[in-house]
Amino acid sequence: MKPRYEQPGAPDGTTFNCFIRRQEAFGLAWHHHREYELTLITEGTGTRYVGTTVERYLPGDLVLLGPDVPHTFASEPYDGMAEAAVAQFRHDFLGPDFFALPQFRTLAGLLARSARGLRFSQVPAEVPALLTVLPRLDTAVQTVALLDTLCRLSADATATPITGPGYTPAPSSTVSDRIDAVCRHLQQIHTEPVHLADVAALVHMSPTSFSRFFRRAMGRTLTDHVNQLRVETACSLLTGTAWPVMEIATRSGYQNLSNFNRRFRELKGLRPTQYRAAHRLAGVV
Structure with missing residues (x-):
């Protein structure tokens, strides 16, 4: 970035x-x-x-x-x-x-x-x-x-x-201001449907230009970033509540349970139920 x-x-x-x-x-x-x-x-x-x-x-x-x-x-x-x-x-x-x-x-x-x-x-x-x-x-x-x-x-x-390659650290106030605005917005709304055009409009860019900008700056796509936010929200709910996995998936922004399970396992290497059990055994809950 x-x-x-x-x-x-x-x-x-x-x-x-x-x-x-x-x-x-x-x-x-x-x-x-x-x-x-x-x-x-x-x-x-x-x-x-x-x-x-x-x-x-x-x-x-x-x-x-x-x-x-x-x-x-x-x-x-x-x-x-x-x-x-x-x-x-x-x-x-x-x-x-x-x-x-x-x-x-x-x-x-x-x-x-x-x-x-x-x-x-x-x-x-x-x-x-x-x-x-x-x-x-x-x-x-x-x-x-x-x-x-x-x-x-x-x-x-x-x-x-912690991180892989892909970002490019370089001083640019214009870029950092745009990324700050986008990340703050996504932090607030990532559990809701996220539309590329709406996010791009936030920083006065076309969807195509914004997609290139975001990937070049952050080292990942907008979709990947939103999935990371959603999975971290799910982790918090898995360890902090007794809600069923389906409810946690919905509250994290996923309407499809199989998609939630797939994304969760891609990022955490465990199924949601395994993650919850592991953290309970570790004394987190």
Whole structure:
């Protein structure tokens, strides 16, 4: 995609940035930057957009995104606040050759793998505590604590890539503004019938031009994007309610159960009933 370019920068007295992001809601704002970004969701739920992938996030969700990986986090309605602990740093924040040292070979491999974004399913218990306290530490201790966090994560062999290829990160405010408008609209109406002409009209484009634009920007078709949104909605309903699968399919935007089952299995690798059972066994419900 051609997302908005951001320059987070670093406070005086240090070479990286860490903070607690706490808002009523995280708004959808597709962007990229030169910094690596480590984000731990501490409160609230929503949808995480990274490259070509759309996934739901929950408290405890931890991802590491490499430089220029386009992304955004969009909150779901929630009575409390949306909150995340965030650390942003450049590859040379400890010096130009620091990660080339042999003792940091594993850590360098972690950073290399983050070029596609990484999600951590088995977060070491110490990592959330380190990330949430990071902004309150003295800068020297803060730096050691961030390095400690990254070293712990580099030992996690279960970290999986988030996105595939297809998007093109490049600074263009016109493109990012259009994509923001479309994604916000789809976030609100994806459980209803979605018509290409209506979405194209939202950004004053013809359906044919919009189809090319969207695929070039997002790395997937409009239909693929809507299916990802619908399946993530279905996942939330499968783990958060006892509704029958047919009702969940309908509430997620599918009028045909076989189509819902097919799309769900394509994206999640499981049938809806298997997904519900697996997450109940894991203690999600």
